[in-house]
Amino acid sequence: MKDILNKFNIPDTIISINENKIGLINTTYIVSTINQKYILQKINKEIFHSPNDLMNNIYIITNYLKDKNCNTLEIIKSKNEKLYVIYKDQYWRVFKYIEGKTFLKVENFKILKESALVLAKFHQHFYNYSNNNLVVLIPNFHNTPFIFKQFHNTLKHTPKSKLDQCVKQIRYILSKEKDCNIIYKLIENKQIPLQLCHNDPKISNFLFDKEMNVICLLDLDTIFYGTILTDIADAIRTMCVSSSENESDLDNLSFNYNFFKSFIESYLSENNLNDCEIKHIAKSIELIFLEQGIRFLNDYLNGNIYFKVDYLTQNLIRSNNQLYLSKEIASNLEKLNNIVQQSIK
Numbered sequence: 378m379k380d381i382l383n384k385f386n387i388p389d390t391i392i393s394i395n396e397n398k399i400g401l402i403n404t405t406y407i408v409s410t411i412n413q414k415y416i417l418q419k420i421n422k423e424i425f426h427s428p429n430d431l432m433n434n435i436y437i438i439t440n441y442l443k444d445k446n447c448n449t450l451e452i453i454k455s456k457n458e459k460l461y462v463i464y465k466d467q468y469w470r471v472f473k474y475i476e477g478k479t480f481l482k483v484e485n486f487k488i489l490k491e492s493a494l495v496l497a498k499f500h501q502h503f504y505n506y507s508n509n510n511l512v513v514l515i516p517n518f519h520n521t522p523f524i525f526k527q528f529h530n531t532l533k534h535t536p537k538s539k540l541d542q543c544v545k546q547i548r549y550i551l552s553k554e555k556d557c558n559i560i561y562k563l564i565e566n567k568q569i570p571l572q573l574c575h576n577d578p579k580i581s582n583f584l585f586d587k588e589m590n591v592i593c594l595l596d597l598d599t600i601f602y603g604t605i606l607t608d609i610a611d612a613i614r615t616m617c618v619s620s621s622e623n624e625s626d627l628d629n630l631s632f633n634y635n636f637f638k639s640f641i642e643s644y645l646s647e648n649n650l651n652d653c654e655i656k657h658i659a660k661s662i663e664l665i666f667l668e669q670g671i672r673f674l675n676d677y678l679n680g681n682i683y684f685k686v687d688y689l690t691q692n693l694i695r696s697n698n699q700l701y702l703s704k705e706i707a708s709n710l711e712k713l714n715n716i717v718q719q720s721i722k
Contacts, residue, residue, distance in 0.1 A: 382408060382417065384455050384462045385471045389413060402598070402685070407474065414474030415453060419467055424683065425598065428468040430512040432460035435597045437510060445502055448475070448593040477584040477592045483616045487589045488580075489636055490643040495591040496578055496612055497647035500605050503573035511573075511601060518576060518599060519607045521557040521668050525550070528675045535678045543674060543693060546700055550671055557668075560661060564604060568653040574603040579615040606654055610665035613640055618702060622669070625694045627701050637713065642720040655721065659706070659713035666703035670696045 389410035397405040404419040425431045442449040453471040455462045461470040517523040563569040576599035584592045617636040674696035676683045
């Protein structure tokens, strides 16, 4: 590991290197030196096929945010001024460590409101932003119709013995084909605008200080043009639930409507949405749970090649979890829509 770190502009003696196992995609280490800490990451090249485009995207975005006096990630370049290094056919990058705390679960309303406000301000910073140098890294990342088609194709090539393990999940997903097209059609018809979005604003990607104020958004790997609705829904997906997506006992799983009310009130107090976006907030939440459930089940059927797992059936458990919540939201759309209407100021 030290051979890799020696390729970067790290001036101090390295004291320790410890793995951080929270992330599902890249492999992350916290590096401590005498005077500073750093984040060392091995980029998952099975997902990010072009590390050069990935790091250029992040470099462009972080510089833009710095120009707006926003806290953001700071890339540590290599000794030959590159944004990443190649070591034994693996891609490695380093960020300056930002002192703070992340959460896997929302613990109070302060965390919730802060996250909503910061996400809204993040979207405001990129309103009408355009940069032709940004590159699509994961095509169709939140294209739900495409994800559905991928899943449908996976079913054709999966052994029956494995399909028999998840018949109920498969039937439910296949019954939702029309729903998968709703947001995408609105985008195609220009009823919902595209703008630069984070695309993965889960609770663990918000960094907090000791007073529970958000310092910045982390993990800019997926930042690209999309719909704000997806960002809002994906944030709510991890912030307004009783347990994480790894919860296997569905009796312990529920959606917190008071948290949702607090989140959407805070978000809408800082960022205006058009009428079509407001109308589809609740449906977007149902669909983001559905989309994530499809992605987890698809990965399980494909042999767990995308998301990291600790045991063989973990992605199946995650899929059950997300599909359960998608069904709950589908049954309570009117309730959610009423909350949204009450939150408009």
